[in-house]
Amino acid sequence: MLMHIGTPPEEETHEDRRKEGSGDQKRSQEKEDRGRFLEEISNQVGEYQNLGTFMLHLVFLYEKGLSILPIKKILLIFWKYLLFTLGGFEDIERIKQEQRVAHGIGEWIEPKNRPPATWLELQPQFPDRVNHVDDEVEQLMGMDDDDDDAGSTSTLDGHASRRLPWRPKSRQQDIDAYLSACRQKFLGYELEGDSASVVGLPSSVQEGFRILQENLYVSLGDVALEHHEKMLNTAKRNRKKLFFHPPAEKLYQAMLPVMEDACITLLKVLLASATNQPINKGKANGTLNILCDVLPEDQTQIDQQRLQKDIARHKEIITKAVSASLLLLLKHFRLNHVYQYEYVSMSMFYANCIPLVLKFLNQDMTAYVTAGNSIHNLDFPRCVFEQIDESK
DSSP, X not given: OOOOOSOOXXXXXXXXXXXXXXXXXXXXXXXXXXXXXXXXXXXXXXXXXXXXXXXXXXXXXHHTTOOOSOHHHHHHHHHHHHHHXXXXXXXXHHHHHHHHHHTTSOOOOOOSOXXXXXXXXXXXXXXXXXXXXXXHHHHHTTOSOGGGHXXXXXXXXXXXXXXXXXXXXXXXXXXXXXXXXXHHHHTSOOOTTOOSOOTTSOHHHHHHHHHHHHTBOOOHHHHHHHHHHHHHTSOGGGOOOOOSOHHHHXXXXXXXXXXXXXXXXXXXXXXHHHSOOOSSSSOBTTBOOOOTTTOOSSOOGGGHHHHHHHHHHHHHHHHXXXXXXXXXXXXXXXXXXXXXXXXXXXXXXXXXXXXXXXXXXXXXXXXXXXXXXXXXXXXXXXXXXXXOOTTO
16 A cells, blocks of 8 residues: 655644634734824824825925925825725725615615727627628517527627616606606696605506616715704704714815815826926926926936936826825715815816816827827837937
8 A cells, every 4th residue: 555645634734724823913913014004194293183284285395396305206105195094996985885884775886897888899799790680680670480589589688788787876856856747747736745656647657756766876975964954953062973984084174274275286286297398497387397306407319218208107107196196085075975075176176177187188098198108219110120329
């Protein structure tokens, strides 16, 4: 009989347990380190309440020309601070679902998959659609024989799968307006305060009312507004505040005195990264110059091409950092309380945010991305068939 060569089963089990124990200990230590680090960066920094407001102060100094620190590093630290203290988009969705369940309005999970953008993405679902369009039309019109029932079923299933993945939403105001219009049309009167009675209405109207009720969506913002109206009619000593995201509430209180200045300054930086500035150390036409961090002291002709690519990379990093920071602030404040989101949105609106967004969206995105990520001398076929003189 052959003897088993290797570690006995008992020793293997002991080794696995030891590895699992060390893994649990490592995860516990990592969790403690993260908690300690979060507590440190949330503490007061000098006269500022936390690291986030201190980074915003550095941005203010840079905008006034009083700081020598690189703006790119400041914005990246502020972005990472928001991600670590508040969380990313997945954390927002998780907290949102937890708060919906806690307040009794149920989960509302949106699908993560997006609808097909082009026919090339949709075509694998319908391999025979191009060659059998007429047959499908006949099947839909009921003109085929009984032998083609299987094909008709697959076609109908295919059409059903092409629907948009998002679940439709309806508000209580939509249901009240629908019932009021239908009662006035078919019955000639309205029932104030009654949003459930459908007696005397046609069956089609009742079916529409049922569909609207099945897709009724109550947001956390509606819960916050209802609680706010309730507190207005309550004695001041008995009022209670309702917030869904305590870390966002803490950051909002710290940023509230400088919220408008923060929105204006961040949008100024974003505007500077979107415009073509002259390659010099001075200020360009009164706008914020963000290129002073990347420009060398002396420029030679041989470094012009490399400098242009470095500038494009510098602008792209700043654009992404500012855009992500503003988007995270809007989403977290929207989750915490709807009035906070409206205040930040109003501040951005008064800072001319909409023209700045349109400036990005109105340009040719393909040419914009290609111009910033291609080098003419290194592209095919020039890099193969032509000899490049680097001294020029």
